[in-house]
Amino acid sequence: MVRQGRQGGARERARRAMRAQISQIALDLCVEAGYDSTTVEQICAAAEISRTTFFRYFTSKDDALLGDVDSIGLELLEALQERPDDEPVWQSLRHALGALSRNYASDPDRTRQLITLMDSAPSLAAAHLGKHAHWSPLLRPEVSRRLQIDPDDRSDPRPHALIASALSCSDAALDAWSAHDTLDTIDELLARAMTAIVQ
Template identity: 50%
Template sequence: MSSNSITRGARARARQAMRAEVAAIVMDLVLERGYEETTVDDICAVAEISRSTFFRYFPSKEDALFGEVADAGEQLRDALTARPSHETPWTAMRRALDPLIERYEADDERTRRLARLVVNTPALAARHREKNARWHELLRPEIARRLDADPTDDSDPRANAVIAAALGCVEAALTAWTSNDHPQSLSAILDRAMETIR
C-alpha cells in the first residue's frame, strides 16, 4: 500500500470522526434547547470549530442533525440486496429495515425524542421526506428486480408502490413510537403497520 493511500485513508477516517463528533453535538444541543433555538454559531462554539469548518462537513444544520440516518440509505439498499432471492419484495423490505430499526432502538430515549422533534418541526419533516425520496431511488432497482420489472419503466407503478408503502409504514411506526412515553418496541410497531398492508 502506498503512502498516498495510507494518507488518504487516515484523512477519510479523521473526516468521518469529525462528522460523527459534530453530529453528536448537534443532536445534544437540539434535544436540550430545541431545533429553532440552536444556531450554527452555537454548534461551532460547543464543537470549538469555525463556521467554515462546520460547512466543510455539513451543508446545513439539518444535515448535521440527521447525520448517520441520512447516510443509511446505502446500508438499507445493501441489506435489501443481501436478502434471500426467494423472499417477496415486501418481506425483503421488512427484513432489510431490521438494522435501521435496531439502531433507532439502541438509544431509544434519545432517538425517540429526536423522532418526535422531526415529526413536529416542519423544516425537519421536510428534510425527512427528502431523505425518503433519496432512499426511494436507491431501493427501486432491487425492488424492481424482485418483481421482474424494468426499473427504468416509469409506467410500471409496482416498485414505487412497494417502496412508498414500506417507507410510509416506517413513518407511521415512528409517529406511533414517539406518541407514548412507554411504547412497545419500534420493531413490533413496524411489524403491526406492515402486516396491515401485507
C-alpha cells in the same frame, strides 16, 4: 500496506467520532433553544469548530441532525440485495428496513429527542421526509428486479408504491415507539405496521 490500512481505519473512526460529537451538540442546542432558533454558527461555537470544519462533515444543520442520508440509503440497499431472490418483495423490504430500525434503537435517547424535535419543527420533519425521496430511486432498481419489471418503466407504479409504503411504515413504527411507553422494539412495531398493510 497494513500500516496504511490501519491509518485509514483510524482516520475514519476519528471522522465518525467527530461527526457524532457535532451531531449531538446540534441536537442538544436545538432541543434547548428550538430548531428554527439554532444556527450553524451557534453549533460551531458550542463545538469549538469553524464553519469550514462544520461543512467538512455536514452539508447543513438538517444533515447534522438526521444523519448521512447517502450512507443510510446504501445500507438499506445492501440489506435489500442480501435477501433471497425468491422472497416476496414486501418481506424483503421489511427485513431491509430492520437495519434502519436497529440503527435508531442503538441510541434510543437520541432517537426520542430527535422525534420530539421533528414534532415541533415542520421544516425538520419535511427534511426527514426528504430522505424518503432520496432513497426511493436508490431502491427502485432492486425492487423492480425482484418484481421482474424494467426499472426504467415509470408506467408501473408498483416499485414506488411498495418503497413509499414501507418507508411510511418505518415512520409509523418510530412514532408509536416514541409516543408511548411500550415494551415493543422499533423492529417489532415495524413488523406490526407492515403486516397491517397486507391484511
